[in-house]
Amino acid sequence: MSKICFWMLYFLESIDISIMNISVSIKNLVFRNFLFIVTSCIGMAVFSTQVLAEDKTPHWSYGGAGNPTQWGQLNSEFSLCELGRDQSPININDAVKGSPANIEFNYKPTPLSVVNNGNTIQVNYQPGSTIKINGEEYELLQFHFHTPSEHTINGKASALEMHLVHRNAKKQLAVVGIMMEKGAANQLIEQIWQHIPTVGKTNIVKSSMINAANLLPNNKTFFSYSGSLTTPPCSESVKWNVLTKPIQVSEEQIEAFQSLYQVNARPVQPVNGRRIEFHEQ
Ligand SMILES: [Zn+2]
Incomplete structure (x- = not known):
């Protein structure tokens, strides 16, 4: 682009010199063209700089230039990550006994x-599996994992946290968070x-059926609060339900996950006076 501009300007410059002794009107015309090209070239230079700058915007991540402290700056659609007042995860403490509620x-x-x-x-989960919270039904879409846990309970993090x-x-979204601690190996986790697959791929194993019910602890006492997605765009009004009891996975299973994702947890966010409820089962 800059080469084209250079040659166009060079060309006009040569004409300009060669027509020194021709009429003034032609010289004016050439001068106007010269100005036009200079203006266009500046415009193109600014445009290409902006395009390059966008190309260089890092993808959101958990380390490096796209780390969680930068999410709000990476994309205008991620502004809640920086400006939102009801962000997740949080450190859960000072929970108050909530109105009777259970998750079915x-x-x-x-x-x-x-x-x-x-x-x-x-x-990923096929349609048809649901939870009911206070009579409101939500369908399970998918579950995934973070290490270390994103939520902390009384300042304590677990090895992993699963989000259903x-x-x-x-x-409206409702997420069930389950802490995963070092202990006995979990068969379903092993199967998963x-x-x-490798990064960017999906592995569908039709012959292998699973049931997320096998990943739930027996005791379903939980904390609830209103929060957000813990990844960009950090959308709010997410109904969070974090079970107080962890499930167990083996040290090898924790290490296997951490060999792929060493850290994929957003740090805890300010509570900003939100009410955290405790629902005993
Ligand atoms: Zn998550």
Whole structure:
């Protein structure tokens, strides 16, 4: 682009010199063209700089230039990551006993579908599995994992945290968070880990059925609060339900996940006076 501009200007310059002794009107015409090209070239230079700058915008990530402190600056659609007042995750403490509430889980078997999306390992769920919170029904869409846990309970993080993401008919999201701690190996986690594809790929194993119900602890006491997605665009009005009891996974299973994703957890965000409820089962 700059070469074209240079040659056009050079060409006009030569004409200008060669017509020194021709009429003034032609010289004026040439001068106007010269100005036009200079203006266009400046415009093109500014445009190409902007395009290049956009190309150089880092993708959101957990480290480096696109790390969580930068998310709000990476894209205008991510502004809530910086400006939102109800962001997730949070450190859960000072929870107050909430009105009677329980989560009714109605999870059904689904063919195993594992996605390695470059930010986490996600298992997609077929329609038909639901939870009911205070009579409101939400359908399970997918579940995925973070290490270390994104939420902390009384300042304590767990090795991993699983997020089961649900949506109701009004497109509102409800996420169930389950802490995963070092202990006995978990069979279902083993089944999932064995089918992790390479980054950017989905592995559908039709012969392998799974049921997310097998990833729930027996005790379903939970904390609830209103928060956000923990990844860009950090959309708010997400109904968070973090179970107080963890499930167990083996040290090898934790290490296997961390060999793919060393850290994929957003740091805790300010609570900003939000009410955190505790619902005993
Ligand atoms: Zn998550």
